[in-house]
Amino acid sequence: MADHTDAFQDNALLISSELGPLSSAPVPGNVTVEQGFLRGPQKWHAIAISVVPAIGTAAAIWLAIEYGMTATDIWLVLVMYAITMLGISVGYHRHFSHRSFKAVTPVRVALAIAGSMAAQGSVSYWVANHRRHHQYTDRPGDIHSPYWDDEKQLKTVEGFWHSHMGWTFGHRMTNTVTFAKDIYRDPAIAMANKLYYVWVIAGLVVPAIIGGLVSMSWYGALTGFLWGGLVRMFLCYHFTNGIDSVTHIFGRRPFRTNDYSTNNAIWALPTMGEGWHNNHHAFPSSAVFGFTWWQVDFGAWLLWGLKKFGLVWGMNIATPDLIEAKKKSGAAA
Numbered sequence: 469m470a471d472h473t474d475a476f477q478d479n480a481l482l483i484s485s486e487l488g489p490l491s492s493a494p495v496p497g498n499v500t501v502e503q504g505f506l507r508g509p510q511k512w513h514a515i516a517i518s519v520v521p522a523i524g525t526a527a528a529i530w531l532a533i534e535y536g537m538t539a540t541d542i543w544l545v546l547v548m549y550a551i552t553m554l555g556i557s558v559g560y561h562r563h564f565s566h567r568s569f570k571a572v573t574p575v576r577v578a579l580a581i582a583g584s585m586a587a588q589g590s591v592s593y594w595v596a597n598h599r600r601h602h603q604y605t606d607r608p609g610d611i612h613s614p615y616w617d618d619e620k621q622l623k624t625v626e627g628f629w630h631s632h633m634g635w636t637f638g639h640r641m642t643n644t645v646t647f648a649k650d651i652y653r654d655p656a657i658a659m660a661n662k663l664y665y666v667w668v669i670a671g672l673v674v675p676a677i678i679g680g681l682v683s684m685s686w687y688g689a690l691t692g693f694l695w696g697g698l699v700r701m702f703l704c705y706h707f708t709n710g711i712d713s714v715t716h717i718f719g720r721r722p723f724r725t726n727d728y729s730t731n732n733a734i735w736a737l738p739t740m741g742e743g744w745h746n747n748h749h750a751f752p753s754s755a756v757f758g759f760t761w762w763q764v765d766f767g768a769w770l771l772w773g774l775k776k777f778g779l780v781w782g783m784n785i786a787t788p789d790l791i792e793a794k795k796k797s798g799a800a801a
């Protein structure tokens with residue numbers, strides 16, 4: 469086996485035809501469900517999350533240029549962004565999808581609520597799609613690969629569009645009973661899951677209330693709603709979706725996983741460590757995504773902090789030995 473450095477690829481050069489199906493086995497029928505009544509809500513949810521925050525962001529920028537921006541608006545967008553992105557990364561992804569650490573119930577519920585405020589779907593919906601992504605990564609059956617849309621192989625631009633946003637509009641619904649049964653069996657999380665839309669609305673109303681109270685004006689409530697609500701949602705949506713598009717196309721691959729996942733330092737910062745996505749596909753159950761001191765992983769920092777207070781325990785962590793062995797062996801995930 470060649471030295472692992474051979475596996476580093478500056479993959480803007482990659483072409484999708486390099487990646488054939490790893491298995492000729494057809495995707496089993498229980499992966500997706502007949503959509504029926506789900507088709508309407510799915511489509512409207514996808515349109516709303518892609519269009520409404522974008523309009524809100526344009527309005528916020530226009531108002532900022534015309535009338536300026538307050539410190540409250542800046543704090544609201546930063547803090548609300550950090551809360552929701554950590555909800556997605558640490559909650560939806562590391563905890564609920566991969567069970568990579570254990571936590572007390574209030575922390576788990578808080579993570580479910582914070583993730584829900586991103587408006588990327590309920591816990592069960594997100595977890596099911598994500599587990600399906602790991603099962604079929606960059607092969608037919610993967611819900612948001614830049615290389616495949618069901619059985620159809622994708623070219624560069626349409627692949628980027630499909631993996632970033634396109635899949636949300638018309639994908640076949642992932643069977644949550646096949647992929648996320650544990651979410652329904654977990655009473656506190658099942659309840660948080662059911663109240664998904666309440667959390668989405670709370671994520672818009674709370675910054676509006678704070679903006680209004682701090683400025684004691686309706687205008688402050690409006691800009692609080694825009695910056696802490698819609699702009700924050702817009703940023704979170706595109707940085708999260710970039711994990712499916714950008715970090716499956718652009719970046720480096722220290723591990724020879726059976727997919728095109730990459731490590732991308734630029735993407736890792738705003739995604740709380742998610743940009744170390746090749747690391748993640750090599751060790752999906754590791755709670756820590758950054759494997760060296762310079763691989764900044766804010767999600768892991770939060771976990772270390774919570775662990776100090778006894779709120780989190782049982783973190784799965786890929787040890788340096790395992791990491792080295794995997795690099796040397798070039799073993800697939």
Ligand SMILES: [Zn+2]
Binds near residue numbers: 601605711712745749
């Ligand atoms: Zn991935």
Ligand SMILES: [Zn+2]
Binds near residue numbers: 561566752
């Ligand atoms: Zn994952």
